[in-house]
Every structure is written in structure tokens, then in C-alpha cells.
Amino acid sequence: MIGQIALVMVQAALVLLFSPLIAGFGKTLKARLQTRRGPALLQPYRDLYKLLRKGMVIPETASWIFPATPYVLFAATLLAGLLIPTISAQAPLSWIGGVLAVVYLLALGRFFLALGGLDAGSPFGGLGSSREMTISAIAEPALMLAVFTVALGAGSTNLSTMAQAAVGQSWRFLAPSQMLAFAALFIVLIAETGRIPVDNPATHLELTMTHEAMILEYSGPYLALIEWSAWMKQMILMTLLMNVFFPYGLSAGGSAGAMLFSVILFVAKLAILALAVVLVETLNAKLRLFRVPELLAVAFVLSALALISTFLFGGRG
Amino acid sequence: MLLTHQLYAAGLLVFALGAITGAACHFWARTASRISTFLCGAALVGALLEAGASIGGLLHSSDVAWAIPSGIPYIAYSVRLDPLSSFFLLALSLLAGAVAVYSVGYLKHGPAGKNPALSGSLLHAMLAGLTLVFTASDVVFFLIAWEIMVVTSYFLVVTNHEAAETRRGGLLYILMSRAGTGMLFVGLLLLARAAGSTDFRAMHGIGDKLPAATGGLAFLLLFLGFGVKAGIIPLHIWLPAAHPVAPSNISALMSGIVIKTGIYGLARVSFDFYGALPAWAGMLVLSIGVISALLGVLYALMEHDLKRLLAYHSIENIGIILMGFGGALLFRSFGHPVLAAIALTAGLFHTLNHGLFKCLLFLGAGSVLHATHTQNMEEMGGLIRRMPATALYFLIGAIAISGLPPLNGFVSEWLTYQAMLAGFGATTELTRAAFPIAGALLALTAALAAACFVKAFGITFLALPRSSQAEAAQEVDLSMRAGMASLALACVLLGLGATWFLPVFDPITQQAFGTGVSASLVSGNGFLLMAGAPVRGTVSTLLLACMLVALSVVPLFLWRMWGRREKRVTGPAWDCGQPGLTADNEYTATAFSKPLRMIFAALFRPRREIQAEFEVSPYYPTSIHFESEIQPAFERHFYDPLLQGILRMARSMKMVQAGSLHAYLAYIFITLILLLVFAVRG
Known part of the structure; x- marks a missing residue:
């Protein structure tokens, strides 16, 4: 019991403390690829500290939904982070909810965030909420179908079981169903974390914003919580993608050396994925909003193909 | 066993007396307005009695049944409380109780209040009809009860018959119901003839003894007949026409439980009268379920009439229920009784859950309508400040219907997902690819439902009021709040305590497939919900909820560590530097769903018309007229040619x-x- 609680605390600390670093790494990397100097690697931490210490302006039209939203979003996202395997295949709380719970906890946070966007009554909030709910809705079938494909191969929707099932099979990611599902989930990752070509996290031009428009009215500590949640969500989805498809170094406990090796591999995996995301961001222009469904349709077709190849090449294909 | 009989009979008696008293007061006495409170109280008593009877029926291992011979051959007034009947009776009594409490205030000053005694009388008659539909154990008696239910609900729907829209909706409802009843007649008589008896007990498994073609035809007729009532697509068109025009307490019962008679009938036929149906039947039910769920929510998204939006969501949820049923039928045909039991449990659980949250949402919509006198969401807004309790209950209902953890909608959708995933391993045929696809489309449905309820709640309750009526809205009275609160509480309890509720389904699946699954679905001292092999997964809504509460303390802690508390001011929302944001600047319901309208343009075929009047330059219009509508595809391409x-x-x-x-x-x-x-x- 004590060990359990300790593990939960460790994972919570990992998700809380490591997620801003990934965001910072992404930003720095993107700036370098675009031959800019970019912000410092640790800038997200400074931003958080700064925002937490700032005062805030609450729109006078807002109700209790507005201040409640950051808490719900933060708690739901952090809880989702406790359900996923990070450096060990055994996630501390994976037994209270599998991949479906992760997806739906993120959806709970998004539900409230969209309500928070509408609460202030400014047109930007509504615009952002509408777009965010639309994009996430049409990303959902691709996400679920790809997740199902992997779950069918592993025989469980429990993430720890899914990761453990993958541990023994080093070259499994070369199976067509796995590669197709990975490609589909990669597109979903781009869409869900609001990256180019779906959404531009750096823009503040009203008409092109999605996520940024929704949270336009938030400031100070509330904004800190929302930004932090967004970074955690990015880390959760990236970790999910890497650990389910490339479960290298997911030692189930073991010696200190093995642990260190797992941590290094974990960081390396996320860095590689971040590099891939940044490359996509740098090499593409943002799509028009109504071209996004086509991209997500591609993701859905990819996951459907993944499913069919599971069917053709057997359950573990 | 004895007590169950008496509770059941007493409840029915209360409903019958309530119907007679109400009618008598309406026609002969001048005390009509005072009698409505009494009638609502009586309805609550009747509902509680029936709740007791249903619990008795669920607890008894043998069926509770008795019959009164009618003296006419082939007709017996026989009643039976087997597990399936008891479960639906339980759902009925829960909803009827909440609606009875709500109606005390609603009938007193609602728009339905002009004939409160008559409304109360009809309500009692409909509840009696519903009780009999769920418990009748004889073909003819069942059809009589069915007609009582249809006719009384028709009269209740057309309560506000002065409006042409109401009359049209009512007419469509009664016409389609008649067509459905016709199919039921033929289907049930085909089965009864084979059984040589009209007794439901004699008809157990009778469908298998019929030749394949006749058996298939009978099933098809019964599926369509009950499908009309349940509102499956493409037989749904009466539902969004009739449910919104009824008084809100009636809409709540219509969407909550009346359409579930179709689900009850389908369950009775599929899992009692038929012991084995070919795979095509399951595939049909599953596909219709997927189509109804997806199209239901897509049409709901396009609505800005709050009650019609909810009516379309009923179609969506009926679709989700049918996915469970279709899965159960398919698994049975593949020879997997345990999986079939899980799928049926998912479907039945969602039936109850949908009843609870849809009833809650309709009552919430009724309160909003009562306070603002409009159903048009574009004229609402800001109600969360004026009606805080209603807003809170509506939000709980919205979270539940969107299938978000930790409420009850999440649990039944989770079970449906697990059933769909498990289906992949149930067979080696190509059919199995249908299950994950159905699961993915369920995910799309759920995500769209969440988008729709962000719209419904956000536009109705948040930001600034968009009209003077919304500005002047006031919270509804205590009884109406109490009715909604009880349902909201039920949604929370069934979400958090789902594992303790699941054994209720054991006797039903025991009867249908010879196996109870709650023991294999629950583990870890009852805290965990676990789906069986081959695809296992666990979830615990209770622990998720506890963790959510615990983790929301983390930000407070951080804030305490670094934050400075004093600097918190209120100010206007960002207005691009041009002061004076008004309600006119707010996002509207139409605008909110615009991206989806364009993405699914092939389905909606939207048409819009903009007329701008200007004097000097087109850039400075003096007035703009905007019109936008979507094409009602089924009406135009199916029903119009038919008509x-x-x-x-x-x-x-x-x-x-x-x-x-x-x-x-x-x-x-x-x-x-x-x-x-x-x-x-x-």
C-alpha cells in the first residue's frame, strides 16, 4: 500500500515535472530548425512560475464554470498521466482504468475547457470551443480504431498489459498492422496536441487559433494550470505512442542500473518523437480548418487498414 | 412473493384510481387545479409501490405471476414479473417517481397547467399502461396494454393542441405507432400460432421451431414494429416531431421510458421468444444501432431547439443500446453465451442510464422553457446565474450523456466498447471486423455527443442572456428542483456504484443465455469493473472519482506555495479594444455547429440564404437577413415518395x-x- 502510494507520487512528479521540459525541448528544436535562437530549454518552467505568481482577471460575465475548469482539466489530465506506463511497464494506477479511461479523462478535461471558452461570452472563446470539439470529435474514431487494433493484439485494453505484451517482441513494430496503427496515431497526436498542420500553437491571430482562442480569457495561475495540462497531455499521448509500439527499456523493476537505463531510453524515445513532430511542424504549412477532416480521414483509413491487416495476418500481426 | 403481488396490484390500483379521479374532477368538479398536486402525490405513491414490486420480482428466483381468465378464448389477463419485466418496471418506477415530484410544480403553473386534472388523469393512465406493457404475459393483453400506452401518450403529447406544430407531431406519432402496432400484431400472432397459445411462457424459444423463412419474417416484423416505438433510423421521424411539442414532464417520460417499451419488446422477442437467431439478425440490429447512433447525434448537433436536440439524442442512445443488443445476438449465434451476456448487460444498463439522464435533461429543458418561455437556444444564455440549481443538474445530465467518467453513461459505454472488442475474438469469419469498426463509430458518436452538449449547456446556460426573457428568468420551485435532483443523484450513484448494481442483470442473462456475468465483471472487492476474456480491461469509476477529487488539490497546493492570493480582479472579456461586448457578439448555437455542418455537408446538404440591405455601400448594410437550414434527408427521399x-x-x-x-x-x-x-x- 505504502509502496503503491509512493509509486503514484513518483509518477505524478514525473508527469508534472517532465512535461514542461518536453514542451521546451520542442520549442527550442523548432526554433533551431528554423534558424532562430528560440527560447531557453527551461523557459516553460519559468513561465509556470511567473504565471502562478501573477494576479488574474476574471471576465465579469463568467460563472463558476470558468474558475472550476482549470481544476477539472488539471486533475483529469494528471490522473490520465497516472494510468499510463512511463519508465516501467507497470503504471502505478493502470488497474483503475485502461486506455479507454485515458481517452475519456482527456475528453472530460476538454469538455470543461470548451465550456470555459464559452463562459466568458467573447466570440473568440466560442470559436475556439467549436473548433476544438469538432477536431477532437473527428479525430476520435481514428484514435479508437488504432487503439483497438493494438488492444486486440495485446488481448487487453489495460495499458500495462498492452505494454507488457509488446515487451517480448522486439521487432513487432515492423508488422504492417503496427506500422499502420502507429502512423494513424501519429496523425491523431498532431491533431490532439494542436500542432501544425492542424493548429498553430504559436499563433495569436484570432481567425487561425483553435486552442489559444478557447483559453483567451484565462490569465495568471489559471492559465498556468491550463498550459501545464496541455503539456501533460502532450507528454501522455507521446508516451503512450512510444511505449505501446516501442516498449524498449520498460523494465519491470530490477536493479538501479536497469532503472537508469529505462529512464535514459524513455527520455531518448520522447526526444525522437518530439523531433518527428517538430519536423512535421517545420516542413508543413497550417491547413485550412476544412482541410483538417481530410487529414483525419487519412488517419482513420490507416487505422482501418491496420485492423484489416490484423485480421489478415492473425491476432498478433 | 406474496408481498410482491400486493405491491404490484396496489400500484396498479393507485394508477387506475388516479386516472379515474382525475377524469372525474376534470369533468364534474371545479376543484381541478387543486387536485393536480394530489394526483402527482398519488403517482409518486404508485411509482414507489411498483418499485417495491419490481425489486421483489428481481429478488425472487422464480417468476412472480398470476392470471385472471377473461372468459374469451385466447385471451387471459395474465401478468408475470420475470427478471426482464421487473428490470423495466424498476426503470419505469424510478422515472415516474421523479417526474411525479417534478410535476407538482410544473402542472401548477406550467403551460400544461390549463387542464391539470386531465393531464394528471392521463399521466396515471399512461403509467398504468406502461406498467402493463412491461408485465403483461399474454399476446392479446400485451397488445391491449400497448394501445393504452400509445393512445394515452398521444393525448398527452397533444396537450397544447392549439399549436399546429403540436397537432402535426401528434398525428405523425399516432400514425407511425399504428403502423408499428400492425407489424407487431402479425409478428406476435405468427409466433403465437406456432406455440398454440398466446401465453408468453408457452412462447419461450418458439421462434426456433418455426421454419427459417417464417421465423425470420416474424423477427423482422417485430424488430420493425418495436423499432418504430424505439425510434430507430429510418423509422424515427415521429420522434423529433412529437417529443418536443409535448409538455416537458411528458417529454421526459416519453424519451425516458415510453420509447424503451420498444427496447423491452425487442429484448423479449430476441432473448425469450427466440433461443437462437441467425447471424444476419444480429448484424441487422448492430448496423441499425450504429446508424441510429451516428445519424441521431449528427442531426442533434444541427438543432437549436433545445427539446428537439434532446429528442435526437434519444435516437442516438437507442442506437447505442441496440449495439449492445446486436452484439448479444451475434455472440449467441457464434455460441458465446458469456460474451452475449456481457453485451446484453451493456445494452440493458445503457437503457436504464439513458432513461435517467434523458429524463433529467428533459426536465431541465422543461425548467428552462418554463422560465424563459422559449425552446430556441439562440434566445437563451446566462441562465446559470439565474437558475443555478437547474444549471447544475443539467450539467450533470450533460456529462452523463456524453459518456464522460465517472458518471453512469461512461460505465455502460465502456461495457459496450468491451463487448465490441471481445467480439473480434468470438469468430474467425469476416464479420468480426464489424465489431472494432462499430466501436470506432461509437467513439465518434460519443465525441460528437460531447460536442453537442458543450453547445447545449454552453449556449443555454453560460455567458450573457440573449433575450429579455432569458434576462428575466427565475429559478423554478422546490418540487421541480427536487425531481431533477433525484435523477441527478441517481446518475452519480449509478456511475460510482455501478459494480454493486450489475448483479441486477444476472437473472436476466441467466434466463436468456443461462449464465450470469456480474461475478466475472466485478473484482477487487467490488471496486473494479472488469471485462472478460479475450480482451480484458479494468476500470473503477469510484476510484477515478476519488483520484480526481484528490488531484484537484494539487493546484491549490502549488498556488499556496508560489502564488500571491490577493491579486484577483474582474474585468470585461477581451473585446479587441472596441468596448462594449454585448450578447450580440456571443457565439451562437448555429455558429458552434457550423464546422460540423460543413464537414458533413454531404449528409446535411445545408442551404443558406443571406440578404443584406444597404443604402450607400454593400459594406455598410442596414439590415441583414440570414437563413440556414439543412435538408431532412429521410423525409425527402424516403417518406415523401412513400406518401x-x-x-x-x-x-x-x-x-x-x-x-x-x-x-x-x-x-x-x-x-x-x-x-x-x-x-x-x-
Whole structure:
């Protein structure tokens, strides 16, 4: 019991403390690829500290939904982070909810965030909420179908079981169903974390914003919580993608050396994925909003193909 | 066992007396307005009695049944409380109780309040009809009860018959119900003939003894007949027309439980009268379920009439229920009783859950309508400050219907997902690819439902009021709040305590497939919900909820560590530097769903019309007229041609109706001759 609680605390600390670093790494990397100097690697931490210490302006039209939203979003996202395997295949709380719970906890946070966007009554909030709910809705079938494909191969929707099932099979990611599902989930990752070509996290031009428009009215500590949640969500989805498809170094406990090796591999995996995301961001222009469904349709077709190849090449294909 | 009988009979008696008293007061006494409170109280008592009877029925291992012979051959007034009936009776009594409490305030000053005694009387009659539908154990008696339910609910729907829209909705409802009943008649009689008896008990498994073609035909007829009632696509068009025009307490019952009679009938037929149906039947139910769920939510998204939006969501949820049922039918045909039991549990659980949150949402919509006198969401807004309690209950209902953890909608959708995933391993045929696809489309449905309820709640309750009525809205009275609160509480309890509720389904699946699954679905001292092999997954809504509460303390802790508390001011929302954001600047419901309207343009075929009037330059219009509508595809491409065809046929048949008495006598004579010939030869 004590060990359990300790593990939960460790994972919570990992998700809380490591997620801003990934965001910072992404930003720095993107700036370098675009031959800019970019912000410092640790800038997200400074931003958080700064925002937490700032005062805030609450729109006078807002109700209790507005201040409640950051808490719900933060708690739901952090809880989702406790359900996923990070450096060990055994996630501390994976037994209270599998991949479906992760997806739906993120959806709970998004539900409230969209309500928070509408609460202030400014047109930007509504615009952002509408777009965010639309994009996430049409990303959902691709996400679920790809997740199902992997779950069918592993025989469980429990993430720890899914990761453990993958541990023994080093070259499994070369199976067509796995590669197709990975490609589909990669597109979903781009869409869900609001990256180019779906959404531009750096823009503040009203008409092109999605996520940024929704949270336009938030400031100070509330904004800190929302930004932090967004970074955690990015880390959760990236970790999910890497650990389910490339479960290298997911030692189930073991010696200190093995642990260190797992941590290094974990960081390396996320860095590689971040590099891939940044490359996509740098090499593409943002799509028009109504071209996004086509991209997500591609993701859905990819996951459907993944499913069919599971069917053709057997359950573990 | 004895007590169950008496509770059941007493509840029915209360409903019958309530119906008679109400009618008597309406026609003979001048005390009609005072009697409504009494009638609502009586309805609550009746509901509680029936709740007791249903619990008794669920607890008893043997069926609770008795019959009154009617003296007419083939008809017996027989009643049976087997597990399936008891479960639906339980759902009915829960909803009826909440609606009865709500109606105390609603009938007193609602728009339905002009004939409170008559409304109360009809409510009692409908509840009696529903009780009998769920418990009747004889084909003819069942159909009589069915008609009582249809006719009384029709009269309740057209309570506000002054509006043309109401009359049209009511007419569509009664017409389609009649067509459905016709199919039920034929289907049930086909089965009863094979059984040689109209008793439901004699009809157990009778469908398998019929030749494949007749059995399939009977099932198809019964599926369509019950499907009309349940509102499956494409037989749904009456539902969004009739549910919104009824008084809100009636809408709540209509969407909450009346359409579930179709689900009950389908369950009775599929899992009692038929012991084994071929795979096509399961595939049909599953596909119709997926289509209804997806199209239901897509049409709901396009609505800005709050009650019609909810009505379309009923279609969506019926679809989700049918996915569970279709899965159960398919798994049974593949020879996997345990999986079938899980799928049926998912479907039935969602039936109850949908009843609870849809009833809650309709009551919430009724409160909003009562306070603002409009159903148009574009004229609402800001109600969360004026009606805080209603807003909170509506939000709980919205979270539940969106399938978000930790409320009850999440649990039943989670079970449906697990059933769909498990289905992949149930067979090696190509059919198995249908299950994950159905699961993915369920995910799309759920995500769209979440988008729709962000819209419904956000536009209705948040930001600034968009009209003077919304500005002047006031919170509803205590009884209406209490009715909603009880349902909201039920949604929370069934979400958090789902594992303790699941054993209720054991006797039902025991009866249908010979296996109870709650023991294998629950583990870890009852805290965990676990789906069986081959795809396992665990979830615990209770622990998720506890963790959510615990983790929301983390930000407070961080803030305490670094934050400075004093600097928190209120100010205007960002207005691009041009002061004076008004309600006109707010996002509207139409705007909110615009991206989805464009993405699914192939389905909606939206049409819009913009007329701008200007004097000097087109850039400075003096007034703008905007009109946007979507094409009602089913009405236009299916029902309009059907209607035209029927009218054409009727016109050509007018020839034989010349109005000549001699001609009619000749027809009767010819018919008689033909019948005689037929009788002699047969």
C-alpha cells in the first residue's frame, strides 16, 4: 500500500515535472530548425512560475464554470498521466482504468475547457470551443480504431498489459498492422496536441487559433494550470505512442542500473518523437480548418487498414 | 412473493384510481387545479409501490405471476414479473417517481397547467399502461396494454393542441405507432400460432421451431414494429416531431421510458421468444444501432431547439443500446453465451442510464422553457446565474450523456466498447471486423455527443442572456428542483456504484443465455469493473472519482506555495479594444455547429440564404437577413415518395368508392361468395 502510494507520487512528479521540459525541448528544436535562437530549454518552467505568481482577471460575465475548469482539466489530465506506463511497464494506477479511461479523462478535461471558452461570452472563446470539439470529435474514431487494433493484439485494453505484451517482441513494430496503427496515431497526436498542420500553437491571430482562442480569457495561475495540462497531455499521448509500439527499456523493476537505463531510453524515445513532430511542424504549412477532416480521414483509413491487416495476418500481426 | 403481488396490484390500483379521479374532477368538479398536486402525490405513491414490486420480482428466483381468465378464448389477463419485466418496471418506477415530484410544480403553473386534472388523469393512465406493457404475459393483453400506452401518450403529447406544430407531431406519432402496432400484431400472432397459445411462457424459444423463412419474417416484423416505438433510423421521424411539442414532464417520460417499451419488446422477442437467431439478425440490429447512433447525434448537433436536440439524442442512445443488443445476438449465434451476456448487460444498463439522464435533461429543458418561455437556444444564455440549481443538474445530465467518467453513461459505454472488442475474438469469419469498426463509430458518436452538449449547456446556460426573457428568468420551485435532483443523484450513484448494481442483470442473462456475468465483471472487492476474456480491461469509476477529487488539490497546493492570493480582479472579456461586448457578439448555437455542418455537408446538404440591405455601400448594410437550414434527408427521399405513392394508390382506389349503395351491396355479395368458395375449398 505504502509502496503503491509512493509509486503514484513518483509518477505524478514525473508527469508534472517532465512535461514542461518536453514542451521546451520542442520549442527550442523548432526554433533551431528554423534558424532562430528560440527560447531557453527551461523557459516553460519559468513561465509556470511567473504565471502562478501573477494576479488574474476574471471576465465579469463568467460563472463558476470558468474558475472550476482549470481544476477539472488539471486533475483529469494528471490522473490520465497516472494510468499510463512511463519508465516501467507497470503504471502505478493502470488497474483503475485502461486506455479507454485515458481517452475519456482527456475528453472530460476538454469538455470543461470548451465550456470555459464559452463562459466568458467573447466570440473568440466560442470559436475556439467549436473548433476544438469538432477536431477532437473527428479525430476520435481514428484514435479508437488504432487503439483497438493494438488492444486486440495485446488481448487487453489495460495499458500495462498492452505494454507488457509488446515487451517480448522486439521487432513487432515492423508488422504492417503496427506500422499502420502507429502512423494513424501519429496523425491523431498532431491533431490532439494542436500542432501544425492542424493548429498553430504559436499563433495569436484570432481567425487561425483553435486552442489559444478557447483559453483567451484565462490569465495568471489559471492559465498556468491550463498550459501545464496541455503539456501533460502532450507528454501522455507521446508516451503512450512510444511505449505501446516501442516498449524498449520498460523494465519491470530490477536493479538501479536497469532503472537508469529505462529512464535514459524513455527520455531518448520522447526526444525522437518530439523531433518527428517538430519536423512535421517545420516542413508543413497550417491547413485550412476544412482541410483538417481530410487529414483525419487519412488517419482513420490507416487505422482501418491496420485492423484489416490484423485480421489478415492473425491476432498478433 | 406474496408481498410482491400486493405491491404490484396496489400500484396498479393507485394508477387506475388516479386516472379515474382525475377524469372525474376534470369533468364534474371545479376543484381541478387543486387536485393536480394530489394526483402527482398519488403517482409518486404508485411509482414507489411498483418499485417495491419490481425489486421483489428481481429478488425472487422464480417468476412472480398470476392470471385472471377473461372468459374469451385466447385471451387471459395474465401478468408475470420475470427478471426482464421487473428490470423495466424498476426503470419505469424510478422515472415516474421523479417526474411525479417534478410535476407538482410544473402542472401548477406550467403551460400544461390549463387542464391539470386531465393531464394528471392521463399521466396515471399512461403509467398504468406502461406498467402493463412491461408485465403483461399474454399476446392479446400485451397488445391491449400497448394501445393504452400509445393512445394515452398521444393525448398527452397533444396537450397544447392549439399549436399546429403540436397537432402535426401528434398525428405523425399516432400514425407511425399504428403502423408499428400492425407489424407487431402479425409478428406476435405468427409466433403465437406456432406455440398454440398466446401465453408468453408457452412462447419461450418458439421462434426456433418455426421454419427459417417464417421465423425470420416474424423477427423482422417485430424488430420493425418495436423499432418504430424505439425510434430507430429510418423509422424515427415521429420522434423529433412529437417529443418536443409535448409538455416537458411528458417529454421526459416519453424519451425516458415510453420509447424503451420498444427496447423491452425487442429484448423479449430476441432473448425469450427466440433461443437462437441467425447471424444476419444480429448484424441487422448492430448496423441499425450504429446508424441510429451516428445519424441521431449528427442531426442533434444541427438543432437549436433545445427539446428537439434532446429528442435526437434519444435516437442516438437507442442506437447505442441496440449495439449492445446486436452484439448479444451475434455472440449467441457464434455460441458465446458469456460474451452475449456481457453485451446484453451493456445494452440493458445503457437503457436504464439513458432513461435517467434523458429524463433529467428533459426536465431541465422543461425548467428552462418554463422560465424563459422559449425552446430556441439562440434566445437563451446566462441562465446559470439565474437558475443555478437547474444549471447544475443539467450539467450533470450533460456529462452523463456524453459518456464522460465517472458518471453512469461512461460505465455502460465502456461495457459496450468491451463487448465490441471481445467480439473480434468470438469468430474467425469476416464479420468480426464489424465489431472494432462499430466501436470506432461509437467513439465518434460519443465525441460528437460531447460536442453537442458543450453547445447545449454552453449556449443555454453560460455567458450573457440573449433575450429579455432569458434576462428575466427565475429559478423554478422546490418540487421541480427536487425531481431533477433525484435523477441527478441517481446518475452519480449509478456511475460510482455501478459494480454493486450489475448483479441486477444476472437473472436476466441467466434466463436468456443461462449464465450470469456480474461475478466475472466485478473484482477487487467490488471496486473494479472488469471485462472478460479475450480482451480484458479494468476500470473503477469510484476510484477515478476519488483520484480526481484528490488531484484537484494539487493546484491549490502549488498556488499556496508560489502564488500571491490577493491579486484577483474582474474585468470585461477581451473585446479587441472596441468596448462594449454585448450578447450580440456571443457565439451562437448555429455558429458552434457550423464546422460540423460543413464537414458533413454531404449528409446535411445545408442551404443558406443571406440578404443584406444597404443604402450607400454593400459594406455598410442596414439590415441583414440570414437563413440556414439543412435538408431532412429521410423525409425527402424516403417518406415523401412513400406518401405520394400511398396517395396515388388511394386516388386510384377512389374509383371503387363511387358512393352508390348498389355498388357497395354488390361488393359485399362478391366478397361473401369469394369467402364461401375459399371456405369450401379450404
